Amino acid sequence: MxxxxxxxxxxxxxxxxxxxxxxxxxxRMVDTNDEWIRTRTGIKERRILKGERKGTSEIVVNSIxxxxxxxxxxxxxxxxxxxxxxxxxxxxxxxxxxxxDLLGMxxxxxxxxxxxxxxxxxxxxxxxxxxQSGMYKKVIVAGADKMSSIVDYTDRATxxxxxxxxxxxxxxxxxSGHGIIDEIFKGDGSGRQYLHMKAGGSLKPPSxxxxxxxxxxxxxxxxxxFKAAVKGMTSTxxxxxxxxxxxxxDINWLIPHQANQRIINSVASILDFPVERVPVNIHKYGNTTxxxxxxxxxxxxxxxxxxxxIILTAFGGGFTWGSIxxxxxx
Ligand code: UT7
Numbered sequence: 068m069x070x071x072x073x074x075x076x077x078x079x080x081x082x083x084x085x086x087x088x089x090x091x092x093x094x095r096m097v098d099t100n101d102e103w104i105r106t107r108t109g110i111k112e113r114r115i116l117k118g119e120r121k122g123t124s125e126i127v128v129n130s131i132x133x134x135x136x137x138x139x140x141x142x143x144x145x146x147x148x149x150x151x152x153x154x155x156x157x158x159x160x161x162x163x164x165x166x167x168d169l170l171g172m173x174x175x176x177x178x179x180x181x182x183x184x185x186x187x188x189x190x191x192x193x194x195x196x197x198x199q200s201g202m203y204k205k206v207i208v209a210g211a212d213k214m215s216s217i218v219d220y221t222d223r224a225t226x227x228x229x230x231x232x233x234x235x236x237x238x239x240x241x242x243s244g245h246g247i248i249d250e251i252f253k254g255d256g257s258g259r260q261y262l263h264m265k266a267g268g269s270l271k272p273p274s275x276x277x278x279x280x281x282x283x284x285x286x287x288x289x290x291x292x293f294k295a296a297v298k299g300m301t302s303t304x305x306x307x308x309x310x311x312x313x314x315x316x317d318i319n320w321l322i323p324h325q326a327n328q329r330i331i332n333s334v335a336s337i338l339d340f341p342v343e344r345v346p347v348n349i350h351k352y353g354n355t356t357x358x359x360x361x362x363x364x365x366x367x368x369x370x371x372x373x374x375x376x377i378i379l380t381a382f383g384g385g386f387t388w389g390s391i392x393x394x395x396x397x
Pocket of ligand 1: 099288
């Protein structure tokens, strides 16, 4: 029995919009085909948030509503919400604050974190630190993106990959030895050349010219990102295992960011990790950026057992990447 305070995930919930954008529908929109998308990415369909004035907060609010119900948590007891997103409702204020208002979480402070596809694991580690300090008892960490708001549906290289969705976890303190145990995070800002949005920030504020040049969308040079993703995820998982005296047999679940089925396969193969213990839902949801890992946790929750050793690993724009080691608490 350890007396160290750790942050345990004590509940998880996910939410995806109803509309399914299938590969067949994409075939009618751009010069692509179902076979290419499935074999190069593993994606069959992705969800799209339709409707006027529905931003990422819609995903966050629906995820957290279900989370509060499932965990029997009074909204007034939540002290902090951290949201990982690259598609906030507005540049400011942060969407986490908006979500607190819509959810009636009156006593919570809140803020967004932008670390692209690594956002959720960065946010999770940040939330855990508040719990570990002993000062906070109920922290919610969410990851959600409405990627359809920044995807160019005339660019076949990116529009087939991304989808909308997300999820949230509740963190509470425990001294039982469960919870978030260790993390290794990395960054390399020079990777920004391969994955970014050209306009809309302070460097290049929106203008007629930037709109005409279609610069308010995700730009990605896929190959270098693919290579760096495989390397970044495998190396941080290996380091985390070593540092914690674990080998791959000790790990019950390896949960990777869902960017490409081939990236996931490569990571599992290099680590020689059995694919049965690698949750994958990319075929249904595509890459939801901040949303992929909470969506996996949500869909695999029933399969987890108390005490399971779980590694979360992600790579994203920035570049940002890393892995978290945790012991499932329920
Ligand atoms: O989420 C965080 C970070 N993001 C990632 O981790 C994504 C990493 N990258 C990838 O997943 C892959 O690089 C992509 C899925 C984006 C692209 O797959 P790829 O195997 O790297 O393809 P490519 O970009 O090298 O393109 C190969 C060919 C090209 O044609 P040519 O030049 O060989 O004639 C592309 O024009 O495939 C073509 N292509 C397509 N063809 C049909 C690219 N997109 C499509 C498409 N349909 N949608």
